Amino acid sequence: MAEAEPTGPVIGPGERLAMNRMGSFDWDLDRATFDLDDAGLAVFDMERSEYDLKPQTLSARVSIEEGARLDAAVQHALHTGEEQYGAYFKMTRRDGTEQWSHSQGRILRDGQGRARRIIGIVRDATAELAHSTLVRSLEAQRQKQTTIVQRTTEALSRAVTVDDVTAVLTGAGGLERLGAQGLALGLVEGDAFKVIALSGESLEILDDLRFNKLDKSLPLGEAVLTQQPRFVSSLSDLADKFPLLAPYLPRLRYNAAVYLPLVAQARSVGGLALFYRRRTDFSPEERNLLLGLAGIVAQSLQRAILFDQEREYATGLQAAMLPRRIPEIMGGEIAVRYHSAWGGREVGGDWYDVILLPRGRVGIVVGDVQGHDTHAAAIMGQLRIALRAYAGEGHPPSTVLARASRFLAELDTQRFATCTYAQVDLETGGVRAVRAGHLGPLIRHNDGRTGWPNLRGGLPLGLATVFEQEEYPETRLDLVPGETLVLCTDGLVEEPGLAITDGMDALAHEVRTGPQGAGELADHLSDRLWQRWGSGDDVALLVLRREPDPGTHRAPRIHQYVHQADPEGLSEARYALRQALRDWGMAALADDVELAAGELLVNALLHTDGGAVLTLEVLPEPVRRIRLWVKDRSSVWPRRRTPGEAATTGRGLLLVDAVASHWGVEPRGDGKAVWCEFTAPAAAGH
Template sequence: MTDDDPRARDGGIGPAEWLAMNRTGSFDWDLDTGTIDVDASGLLVFGVPPDRFDGRPTTLVARLDPAERMRLDHVVRTAVTGGHASYSAHFPIPQDDGTPHWTHVLARILRDGDGRAHRIVGAVRDTTAEVSHAAFVQQLEKRREMQTSIVERTTHALSRAVTVDDVTASLTGPGGLARLGADGLALGLVENGSLNVIALSGDSLDVLDGLRTRRLDRGLPLAEAVLSGRPRFVSSFASLGRDFPELAPYLDHLPFRAACYLPLVAQARSLGGMALFYRGRTAFTADERNLALGLAAIVAQSLQRAILFDEERELATGLQETMLPRRIPAISGGEIAVRYHAAWSGRQVGGDWYD
């Protein structure tokens, strides 16, 4: 080591040591193998002992609250599937004593010649000291509490939905829009090459009744989101009218200033789309975009279960109609009594009874 070496002037401390002292680490995530390599400083930030780390991303974020894990997953997934070159995320990691350590991840997505993401490299940093200012923390916590409440209330309401009608009732019934944090909603399902809007909720949205059933094409923003599989966040209805001339005549009758159009996809199956409308909002932060994507995922999962239930019930009803006798035979000198008892949800053995 020479006098010109920076480590000589700093008591033998090199770049790696400086990063560790400042609680900054690095990671290298191989998307092909699903493994992630994190240096000792990075594991320290995540609160994972080096001897307990197995190279899996899920182990790295095991301490995070489930809602935070879902939000972080949406950030990464949106960046990877959306063709982005990088992403950043800010989240708290609970420590052993229960206090949160705020963590910032800044990552770069490496892609091959075809644009496919195969590797993510980045840095992770403990930013607890930077967010300790009371006003900032209170504002951030208030926003996160509101977002968490929206997710929890929507999930709870949809957990009781069995049929597609139940799902629409949960979204459009009393308190439905408030649970979503929106002022208006449109919900459409893909059926035989068409997009059928099965629910409209919100002031003045009835002006869109004429557009409820249309061939699935890119002439309207909701259909465009379904076909592309990508959300569209709109902060100017004027621009929406320019991009979709067929919708322009209706926009003056709507009291909204912003909207997001979200594809509904469950297990790689495109079910339809959902539009959320807002009166007071003119922009969408990264957190608000991720929240909207999370809500779309919840609704899509509920719709998938409901569609399957409706299909099975329709099949069962048809089977019942074909098996039951058309008429009760008449016997001279006697009477015939018939008792039919239909099976009900939850039985493990047996079915309908006909005596």
């Protein structure tokens, strides 16, 4: 009898799978493609037009934590040489409902044992697991694993450097996040293995094993070399295989451990050992979780190592562009500091320089090239050398900046630069300063006051040439003995969300209250301000202090600068004079000296363009007496006049002549000094 023909449509293998809510996939490991049939796409609730054969696209349905669990199961099978794997995972469908799914794959390897493809199925397992004990067990385990993975991933996402990764793993809550009681973390450095962190009770005894050749003499080294994890239920079992570790095992207060290779892009970057006190075994799910955690740590560590390497290269490049040493100067002290920004890998164009000039002068400069990249650093190096060359030729500051602007414009870099440059004569205290779109200097006076001199400026270097405005007017300043001049880039005074004047006020306060020495003050400003602002920008800082001149015990001396626009300067000067005379035992002269000083200072401030330098000193020979100097930058000598009865001015020198025993005028280079002397009362009686 003939066999009956089947009736109805023919149902193929693919349709049978689809009817059971099951699909198939073909994962090409070499090409990193993950081909799903239509039934498989239906399991993931995804249309064919939405899918591009990339496994990452499926993350739209699978959370990071679930993806990590599934990836850990696959990686475990790949590394242990198993032929297949299977894992349950939870996904979210298009309408927001959660679905339990199951993936099972068979690993196809070549003749050398290398995995090339994975062929498998994926299915909707919701009905299978609904309301079952397995669901509750899986859910509890999944929740625990999800919490560990989520917290570790979140913490490591903020880690930028290797130190950051170490701090996450060993800092507050680190061991708790990993579910362990002890931890050891090591890095591969060439053919050596370096343990960079030990955290947990009694693990300090392993300090002797921090540096070793990368071999199989220790379990963590073996895991790194073989890229295979080692799960140990009893630490004492390690004694026979690892005799180097045997003497330490009795003192370790742990029962179990896992030694995990940290593998990124098929290369071992380090190893992670976790220690447990009360654990006796590791379930398959726990092993998969630990492998997943190792993958997360490995990726973070590789990213951090790369960041540190790039950062080291960048800071090395920046350091190479800056002066290797600062020359010693006569008559003062100089300190420089440079801080690169904490955030990002890039370098900046901030720089400083100290240039020895003819006739005992010194040039100081602080500047900033636009941009934060290696191009900015390279331009900075060229500009610094050019500016140094122009200054060394003996040109005045205005010419130095004009030529530097033309040099930068001719580089055709589309970059500009700002800077402040000053030539300082430490013997006389004269300062000739110019600035190009940059922050001016801050001066701390001997009485503790600080001030920002009104430094006229020009356009930034490069832009000045483009707009044909290469004028950089000079400002003459006086730096009296003991006073300090501070130059910096804007990174020291700028804070996001605040006006730059707030940062300038903060800098002035720290300079005012900081230590006297140039080096100590530079450290003080770096610690207080650079860290305060969050160091989002590079900072170049230069501090110059003129050597104090207190005279001698028998012939003491004080100096005071009175700024033309400082209303408190006169009163501060009078107070300083009276205090000095009291200290020197000549308080009886205070009224006369203060009167003469007031007249000479007012005359200088009213009739000259700039401030005045006041000096008070004791002349012990041949008769002990007081000499008062008032120096200004005007070459016009004062004249003693006879004012009319109704005149309100013109009596200053008459008063000086009346209270002083002698007075006179002396030329002083680019200005003059008016002096007067007062005989001490004790000496007048002889």
